[in-house]
Amino acid sequence: MPFTPLHLGPGFALKALGGRHFSFLAFGLAQVAMDIEPLAGLLTGAQRLHGSTHTYLAALGIALVVAAMTPPIGRPVVRRWNREVAWARLPWLTVSADFTRVSVLAGATLGTLSHVWLDSLMHADITPLAPWSEANGWLGAVSVEALTIGCLLAGLLGLTAWLVLTWRRGQRASASSRGAR
Template identity: 55%
Template sequence: MPFTPFHMGAGLAAKALAGRHFSVLTFGIAQLAMDIEPLVGMLRDAPVLHGPTHTYLGAVPIACVTAALAPWLCRPLLRRWNQEVRHYRMPWLQESERWSPQVVLASALAGTFSHVLLDSVMHLDIRPWAPWSDTNGLYATISLSALHLLCMAGMAGGALGWVALQWLRSRRAAQRQRHNP
């Protein structure tokens, strides 16, 4: 089924590790963009749902389009997020409304490539290395339930890790400010 939240586990884990050097919103938009092809295939009752866009080569143009659109799509969301966290007196959870083009492109590529990787494990019709190879060596290397558990662990661990790191950074910044008035 397209548009599942499971792919976001990898994105939240990356956000916890990379912090301001990763855009989880751009990653999420890339996930949605990747699943347009299977959605159209489902609506048309196509025999193959994961075609050219679900290859590493096909993921590159999707990442580029995502990177071009993400700043425009994300700024209003981040502006609202920042208003909410300030309102609830949690300014340490604020995120910058601007990212460098490198961060946006890297986050979009991480989104599309991780999508191909994860879908390669669970869908038989994926040919991740096409046009160079028609094999999918990752299919069923782990069970679907194990894959879902790994993705949910990435979501939970990533979200908790990001919040904890944001809180620690804010505490350190407050301590530096007290020592250097």
């Protein structure tokens, strides 16, 4: 992908589908972690930007590192998010600061693996199946424009679905707390 944020589109869709079993924060951190190598390559003028970290094998290792880092990085981020939405009087947008192993591993793993796959569609310097194969059978399977639009649409639909589901959950919680009085 030309920009790491476009990778977040599918992450919103996965969050809407996975709910509490999928950490969007781990997914986002995985996107950033995956693009450290290309950024370093850009800064140093490397010939190949997408090297060993852009393989499925390395992506699994990076996912484990991201999964371990997500709770300590994520808790302050979630606390800040929850303060901001409370200040904005949108309590239904608060999120849990509980990072379960399942949610963090799902977010990190799907983040790194989807990153390799999406980049495989457009970057000629990726060998996703290395060290077993130097081939990239996904290259050019869709146009860069279609890939970008697909990521943006996934993000728009996923974010919309997440907002609706979160609002409905907040409405149910509010109704049950009123009924408990």
